[in-house]
Amino acid sequence: MKDLAERGRFGDYGGLFVPESLVAACREVEGAFREARSDPGFRERLETLLALHVGRPTPLTPAPRLSAELGVTLLLKREDLTHTGSHKINNVLGQALLATRMGRTRLIAETGAGMHGVAVATGAALLGLRATVFMGERDVERQALNVFRMRMLGAEVVTVGAGSRTLKDATSEAMRHWVSATEEAYYCVGSVVGPTPYPWMVREFQRVIGDEARGQCAGALASAVPDYVVACVGGGSNAAGTFAGFVDTAARLVGVEAEGGAGASRGRLGVLHGFRSLFLQDEHGQITEAHSIAAGLDYPGVGPEHAYLRDLGRARYVTVSDEEVVGAAVRLARTEGIVPALESAHAIAWVIRAAVAGELPPGATVLITLSGRGDKDMSTLKELV
Amino acid sequence: MSLERRLRDRGRKLLMPYVTGGITDDWTGYLRSFAAAGADAIELGLPFSDPTLDGATIQEASDAALARGATAHGILAEIDGLGLDVPLVASTYYNLVLRDGTSAFCAALRQAGIAGLIVPDLPLEEAGELAEAAAATGIDLVLLASPSTPSPRLYEIARRSRGFVYAVSRMGTTGERAALAESAGALAERIKQVGDLPVLLGFGISTPEQAVEAARRADGVVVGAAIMRRILDGAGPDDVGTYVTALRRALDQESDERR
Ligand SMILES: Cc1ncc(COP(=O)(O)O)c(C=O)c1O
Numbered sequence: 001m002k003d004l005a006e007r008g009r010f011g012d013y014g015g016l017f018v019p020e021s022l023v024a025a026c027r028e029v030e031g032a033f034r035e036a037r038s039d040p041g042f043r044e045r046l047e048t049l050l051a052l053h054v055g056r057p058t059p060l061t062p063a064p065r066l067s068a069e070l071g072v073t074l075l076l077k078r079e080d081l082t083h084t085g086s087h088k089i090n091n092v093l094g095q096a097l098l099a100t101r102m103g104r105t106r107l108i109a110e111t112g113a114g115m116h117g118v119a120v121a122t123g124a125a126l127l128g129l130r131a132t133v134f135m136g137e138r139d140v141e142r143q144a145l146n147v148f149r150m151r152m153l154g155a156e157v158v159t160v161g162a163g164s165r166t167l168k169d170a171t172s173e174a175m176r177h178w179v180s181a182t183e184e185a186y187y188c189v190g191s192v193v194g195p196t197p198y199p200w201m202v203r204e205f206q207r208v209i210g211d212e213a214r215g216q217c218a219g220a221l222a223s224a225v226p227d228y229v230v231a232c233v234g235g236g237s238n239a240a241g242t243f244a245g246f247v248d249t250a251a252r253l254v255g256v257e258a259e260g261g262a263g264a265s266r267g268r269l270g271v272l273h274g275f276r277s278l279f280l281q282d283e284h285g286q287i288t289e290a291h292s293i294a295a296g297l298d299y300p301g302v303g304p305e306h307a308y309l310r311d312l313g314r315a316r317y318v319t320v321s322d323e324e325v326v327g328a329a330v331r332l333a334r335t336e337g338i339v340p341a342l343e344s345a346h347a348i349a350w351v352i353r354a355a356v357a358g359e360l361p362p363g364a365t366v367l368i369t370l371s372g373r374g375d376k377d378m379s380t381l382k383e384l385v
Numbered sequence: 386m387s388l389e390r391r392l393r394d395r396g397r398k399l400l401m402p403y404v405t406g407g408i409t410d411d412w413t414g415y416l417r418s419f420a421a422a423g424a425d426a427i428e429l430g431l432p433f434s435d436p437t438l439d440g441a442t443i444q445e446a447s448d449a450a451l452a453r454g455a456t457a458h459g460i461l462a463e464i465d466g467l468g469l470d471v472p473l474v475a476s477t478y479y480n481l482v483l484r485d486g487t488s489a490f491c492a493a494l495r496q497a498g499i500a501g502l503i504v505p506d507l508p509l510e511e512a513g514e515l516a517e518a519a520a521a522t523g524i525d526l527v528l529l530a531s532p533s534t535p536s537p538r539l540y541e542i543a544r545r546s547r548g549f550v551y552a553v554s555r556m557g558t559t560g561e562r563a564a565l566a567e568s569a570g571a572l573a574e575r576i577k578q579v580g581d582l583p584v585l586l587g588f589g590i591s592t593p594e595q596a597v598e599a600a601r602r603a604d605g606v607v608v609g610a611a612i613m614r615r616i617l618d619g620a621g622p623d624d625v626g627t628y629v630t631a632l633r634r635a636l637d638q639e640s641d642e643r644r
Contacts, residue, residue, distance in 0.1 A: 016511060017507065019529070020508050020528075020529045020533075021531040021553060021556055023534070023538075162448075163435070172435050172436075172437045175437050176438070176440070176558045182533065182556065270484070271478075271479045271483060272435055273435075273437065274506075283484075284457065284484065285457070286433065287434045287435050
């Protein structure tokens with residue numbers, strides 16, 4: 001599987017569907033990443049930043065009260081405890097180091113929930129780079145706290161008023177901007193999406209989640225490997241990073257999508273934002289708008305590796321509703337004292353539903369990646385809880 | 386006759402105006418006015434929801450056409466039987482091609498009398514399947530070259546393109562600009578050094594002066610956003626025809642003077 005990814009393909013998915021003007025830039029990123037990943041100096045710098053700045057390794061926390069209620073054994077991989085509050089920082093520091101190695105002075109990024117944007121603003125500040133973050137108008141409203149955090153960190157936030165005014169259009173605008181700035185700027189993609197090498201590279205920078213969790217599970221579980229590994233899927237980076245640690249085990253991999261943003265579950269073959277994968281679209285081939293209470297999952301497609309894992313039957317993709325998600329966030333808060341990001345609450349919501357429905361056998365061991373913390377969602381939740 | 390032959394036979398600097406299909410109720414009137422104003426080919430945009438290589442004007446035009454209910458097949462049905470004597474070159478994003486499948490999509494273009502196809506998000510690396518389907522159907526798949534394209538690759542693009550080579554004048558999206566980019570002329574010359582196909586410069590050419598400047602080093606020009614801006618502002622086929630006539634005259638005058 002690794003070999004496939006290195007060639008930029010995941011079966012029929014992935015590829016380099018970019019305008020000619022971006023081909024050279026994508027190739028340059030790919031070349032730089034290949035070099036960097038086999039350079040011990042680069043790896044050491046990244047590991048040091050992850051340890052001292054991000055606070056890795058993140059804990060694997062048991063969830064005893066919710067486990068008892070559900071009759072299963074839950075383990076939470078705590079990406080919410082990273083500096084900046086979500087897994088996005090793992091990928092950003094890798095790419096920001098790469099950008100400096102390539103001599104770029106500015107990071108460009110798209111963001112939905114604002115967590116990737118905050119991570120980019122943070123990485124840029126840390127390494128002395130400038131940052132320009134594109135964000136849909138709707139997300140600027142519902143994730144206002146993160147907009148302020150980005151500006152506090154010195155990033156420029158560009159509001160995108162086109163189309164759905166969410167992550168899809170922010171990504172289009174970031175790509176348009178990159179075309180005119182490839183000499184000076186590096187495009188720091190926030191998930192396992194985009195043209196080659198991004199889906200592969202972002203997964204490699206996120207596999208620290210799965211690699212750590214694999215080791216931690218070995219210490220925490222008699223079986224060493226959990227029965228289920230569950231993560232939420234927007235573009236799919238926290239899931240891809242988590243799955244990478246378990247894809248060669250017997251664990252069942254489950255990606256949980258938002259009902260209104262279910263690229264892997266309901267998408268059809270298409271091409272958008274530089275890659276071939278599954279996208280929500282109408283019968284004429286027009287991309288349809290996603291709708292989710294979680295801005296980070298409000299994307300009509302899914303990373304190519306997930307489309308591939310789905311076709312192989314190695315991972316399965318399920319959906320949960322906004323109501324289930326809010327219920328799950330409240331329940332985790334009140335049983336374990338952890339307020340999850342609404343994105344992460346998707347993974348919790350499916351586990352609750354599956355446990356109640358008897359789909360998870362009693363006593364099953366379940367690893368859930370808690371991709372981020374819920375602070376950013378307080379204004380949304382305030383209206384609902 | 387091949388698109389390349391038809392373009393060469395014009396024996397003058399080439400002018401290819403662009404229109405977004407389905408932009409107004411009587412949008413095919415723009416095709417007629419382009420032809421009457423002396424267009425050598427017409428680029429027909431099949432609107433896509435997420436045109437990532439287009440600037441604000443063509444985005445707005447695409448959204449407006451889609452909001453009117455435009456679809457690729459609807460647009461093709463409307464041009465069927467128009468009897469224009471100017472070749473039409475469709476342009477759209479790859480997702481629309483994939484929706485039908487490459488062969489079915491090319492067959493539909495052919496059926497509607499379209500001569501060529503431009504897909505801006507399909508670089509050489511990914512173009513194989515569509516190139517084969519297009520060749521099998523008799524559609525000329527036009528490839529794009531950009532200022533960032535290195536020379537060996539430019540050679541490959543010139544070799545595999547059909548009809549003409551679309552030279553993207555600058556690193557950026559479509560849209561009007563105050564001046565022609567420095568990179569434009571140099572790119573056109575680099576392409577002409579490595580191949581024989583006509584080279585049309587596009588992106589940001591908005592005035593007759595810019596068209597003349599571009600055509601000094603290329604075989605012709607594509608004018609898109611400047612036309613769509615006028616249409617979005619309410620210009621009908623006659624008004625836009627006047628603008629295209631001005632472009633035509635400027636290009637012809639320039640060639641006469643140089644002769
Ligand atoms: C906390 C959190 N989890 C998950 C996601 C979804 O991204 P991905 O699917 O790439 O992990 C986001 C994206 O914004 C996020 O902020």
